[in-house]
Amino acid sequence: MAAEAxxxxxxxxxxxxxxxxxxxxxxxVGIYAALVAWAFVSLFPVxxxxxxxxxxxxxxxxxHLIPWVDFQPNWLGWRSLGLSPDTIGQVxxxxxxxxxxxxxxxxxxxxxxxxxxxxxxLAAYGLSRFQYKFLWMKNQDLSFFFLSQxxxxxxxxxxxxxxxxxxxxxxxxxxxxxxxxxxxVLPIVIWIMKDQFDxxxxxxxxxxxxxxxxxxGTFFRIILPMALPGMVAAFILSLILCWNEYFFAALLTGSxxxxxxxxxxxxxxxxxxxxxxxxxxxxxxxxxxxxVGVLLERYIIRGLTAGSVKG
Amino acid sequence: xxxxxxxxxxxISRRRKDGxxxxxxxxxxxxxxxxxLQALNSAGILPLGLKDWRPTLYAYLxxxxxxxxxxxxxxxxxxxxxxxxxxAALFTVAxxxxxxxxxxxIAFTDWNLASLTGQKFNGFDNLVQLVRDPFYWNAMRNMxxxxxxxxxxxxxxxxxxxxxxxxxxARKFWRVVFLIPLMxxxxxxxxxxxxxxxxxxxxxxxxxxxxxxxxxxxxxTDPWVARLWIEAMDAWVSIPFVMxxxxxxxxxxxxxxxxxxxxxxxxxxxxxxxxIFPLMxxxxxTAIVLRIIFKLKLADIIITVTSGGPGxxxxxxxxxxxxxxxxxxxxxxxxxxxxxxxxxxVIFITLLLKFLRRHMQRMT
Numbered sequence: 001m002a003a004e005a006x007x008x009x010x011x012x013x014x015x016x017x018x019x020x021x022x023x024x025x026x027x028x029v030g031i032y033a034a035l036v037a038w039a040f041v042s043l044f045p046v047x048x049x050x051x052x053x054x055x056x057x058x059x060x061x062x063x064h065l066i067p068w069v070d071f072q073p074n075w076l077g078w079r080s081l082g083l084s085p086d087t088i089g090q091v092x093x094x095x096x097x098x099x100x101x102x103x104x105x106x107x108x109x110x111x112x113x114x115x116x117x118x119x120x121x122l123a124a125y126g127l128s129r130f131q132y133k134f135l136w137m138k139n140q141d142l143s144f145f146f147l148s149q150x151x152x153x154x155x156x157x158x159x160x161x162x163x164x165x166x167x168x169x170x171x172x173x174x175x176x177x178x179x180x181x182x183x184x185v186l187p188i189v190i191w192i193m194k195d196q197f198d199x200x201x202x203x204x205x206x207x208x209x210x211x212x213x214x215x216x217g218t219f220f221r222i223i224l225p226m227a228l229p230g231m232v233a234a235f236i237l238s239l240i241l242c243w244n245e246y247f248f249a250a251l252l253t254g255s256x257x258x259x260x261x262x263x264x265x266x267x268x269x270x271x272x273x274x275x276x277x278x279x280x281x282x283x284x285x286x287x288x289x290x291x292v293g294v295l296l297e298r299y300i301i302r303g304l305t306a307g308s309v310k311g
Numbered sequence: 312x313x314x315x316x317x318x319x320x321x322x323i324s325r326r327r328k329d330g331x332x333x334x335x336x337x338x339x340x341x342x343x344x345x346x347x348l349q350a351l352n353s354a355g356i357l358p359l360g361l362k363d364w365r366p367t368l369y370a371y372l373x374x375x376x377x378x379x380x381x382x383x384x385x386x387x388x389x390x391x392x393x394x395x396x397x398x399a400a401l402f403t404v405a406x407x408x409x410x411x412x413x414x415x416x417i418a419f420t421d422w423n424l425a426s427l428t429g430q431k432f433n434g435f436d437n438l439v440q441l442v443r444d445p446f447y448w449n450a451m452r453n454m455x456x457x458x459x460x461x462x463x464x465x466x467x468x469x470x471x472x473x474x475x476x477x478x479x480x481a482r483k484f485w486r487v488v489f490l491i492p493l494m495x496x497x498x499x500x501x502x503x504x505x506x507x508x509x510x511x512x513x514x515x516x517x518x519x520x521x522x523x524x525x526x527x528x529x530x531x532t533d534p535w536v537a538r539l540w541i542e543a544m545d546a547w548v549s550i551p552f553v554m555x556x557x558x559x560x561x562x563x564x565x566x567x568x569x570x571x572x573x574x575x576x577x578x579x580x581x582x583x584x585x586x587i588f589p590l591m592x593x594x595x596x597t598a599i600v601l602r603i604i605f606k607l608k609l610a611d612i613i614i615t616v617t618s619g620g621p622g623x624x625x626x627x628x629x630x631x632x633x634x635x636x637x638x639x640x641x642x643x644x645x646x647x648x649x650x651x652x653x654x655x656x657v658i659f660i661t662l663l664l665k666f667l668r669r670h671m672q673r674m675t
Contacts, residue, residue: 031474031477031479032479034470034474035474035479035485038471038474038489039485039488039489041547042488042489042491042492042547043488043491045492045500045503045504045508045547046491046495046503048503048507048508048515049499049503049507052507060513061512061513063513063515063518065515119398119399119402120399122394122395122396122398122399123395123396123398123399123400125395126392126393126395126396127396130392130395132392132393132396142396142400145403146399146403149403149407150604151604151607151656151657151660152407152411152653153607153608153628153629153649153652153653153656154608154610154629155608155610155628155629155632155633155649155652156411156414156649156650156652156653157407157410157411157414158632158633158636158649159414159417159636159642159645159646159649160410160411160413160414160417160646161410162636162642163413163417163642164364164410164413167363167364168363168364168365168368169362169363169365179406180406182402182406183402183403183406183407186399186402186403190399214388214391215388215391215392215395216391216394219395240493240494243496244495244496244497244498244499246496246497246498246611246614246615247610247611247614247629247633250614250633251633251636251637260496261496261498261499261611264496264498264499264502265498265501265614265615267502275507275513278502278506278507279503279507282499282502282503285496285499286494286495286496286499289494289495289496290491290494290495292494293487293490293491293493293494294487294491297483297486297487297490300490300493301486301490301555301559304552304555304556305555305556305559
């Protein structure tokens with residue numbers, strides 16, 4: 001009897017453990033199912049765009065989805081951009097236009113990111129290390145002054161800049177866009193860099209001062225090399241924001257300084273169900289950032305979480 | 312080894328101080344003089360043959376440099392320290408404060424780029440027209456709806472952050488995949504999703520809807536459906552941002568607290584609501600406030616996909632004003648709309664921060 005009791009108790013415990021294991025496995029399956037589902041949501045539009053750039057009219061109409069299985073990839077879309085293997089060596093006005101827009105985007109995004117990281121880092125270092133007093137404003141207020149620019153919606157600045165740039169002959173110029181984009185990313189850069197400088201111990205500054213370095217020597221020779229990861233993070237984040245900016249570019253550029261988003265948007269306006277070339281154009285416009293995102297993800301996350309999460 | 316004495320900036324000769332002050336004063340006078348001459352020139356009183364305002368721009372740059380040099384001369388090390396913040400401050404004043412004030416002066420005119428008469432001060436006419444403009448208030452109401460959707464985005468992002476924080480394999484892979492929509496430009500997304508995937512004949516979503524039994528799926532004819540799809544596209548691009556903030560918060564959370572809750576026999580549901588959620592509140596509120604700030608700028612997707620339609624159902628304030636500029640060239644009135652919007656959101660954000668500051672992560 002006693003033996004029987006222990007036996008049944010053992011099976012009960014066994015069953016309990018089994019149920020818990022089952023529950024554990026079900027939980028795991030649920031987690032992975034959710035992960036796969038959201039990965040599908042995240043990637044399908046990108047997959048759809050890339051594959052559509054290789055379709056012909058028939059494949060679009062029939063809703064074919066998987067290359068080589070239900071449709072044969074075709075270079076039609078890329079040929080219309082002058083970027084397919086057989087047209088890449090030939091002269092193409094469309095490709096020249098695309099490359100022109102692409103380079104404009106590169107110049108404005110890199111120019112603005114560089115300028116913003118430069119003056120933003122200087123300001124962030126000053127705010128992190130020195131005590132300022134300007135009129136009634138102390139460091140806290142100055143930081144808030146810079147951060148508060150983030151609230152300013154582009155639509156408020158659009159028209160004043162349209163008028164001012166016309167008067168300054170900066171309309172439809174890359175420099176004009178660079179200055180404006182610098183303004184839009186500056187608050188974010190200052191935020192990230194201030195967070196970065198705050199983590200570098202001030203004793204290093206003091207040691208450098210003892211060695212006879214002035215504030216600028218300390219900054220460039222000692223602190224800047226240590227703050228490099230934060231600068232890369234700020235730079236990448238600025239790059240993404242500037243590369244994708246559309247509102248100002250649409251209002252302030254005409255022909256010569258047009259950027260890639262403006263080109264993409266102007267093509268969508270003229271409906272001609274030219275899906276394959278639109279898809280090729282969209283793919284080419286997003287490809288650089290997808291590559292940047294995958295390779296430099298670490299820095300993007302670092303930039304996004306700066307200042308907002310303290311461990 | 313002799314200890315070098317740190318150089319002392321304390322003693323600045325009288326002459327150097329005066330020189331610095333004189334330099335700043337001279338540059339200021341020059342800047343004002345150039346500005347004045349330009350104003351006279353453009354008013355036609357003193358024709359100097361200047362085509363644009365570039366000289367004033369150069370005078371401003373010169374003044375900025377002189378200010379920096381003068382400050383170092385007059386104030387020594389304090390000047391050197393001020394030099395760090397000066398470029399960003401002068402840049403922001405010139406590029407944000409001045410244009411905003413300039414915009415304010417346009418907002419009270421009847422300026423229309425298409426009219427030949429130029430701009431004329433018209434007092435509060437624009438403001439009266441604004442109060443009576445049903446389309447503007449319609450756009451404002453849409454903004455309220457879009458902002459409320461931030462809470463839905465937050466809920467989804469929190470779910471994803473919990474997923475990524477669970478014990479899973481290849482965490483970095485999933486994180487990169489989930490982050491990809493954030494890289495994409497809203498304009499490209501407008502085509503990829505709004506114009507092609509949601510196309511009512513051949514788009515995969517329309518096909519899927521038909522497979523589910525909807526006969527004539529159309530995504531931008533019903534006001535609420537259209538609004539939801541615009542919101543879905545915006546959410547798709549920005550959920551990763553909220554997710555990353557929340558994930559960082561989850562990872563920074565002390566492990567012992569959760570372990571202790573586990574030992575106490577709390578169910579996962581209880582663990583979430585009684586331990587994780589309250590601990591995550593500061594990060595959550597910071598993320599939501601940041602997301603609201605970005606949401607208030609919503610424009611690109613609406614401009615490129617629906618142009619505000621059907622019947623203004625998807626219009627945001629920014630996209631509405633954009634069309635006021637683009638299609639009607641009504642710049643005086645459009646600027647008043649923008650300025651009014653700015654005032655409203657500054658009040659809104661200030662109140663929001665005032666109420667939530669206690670619960671937020673330190674931001675400045």
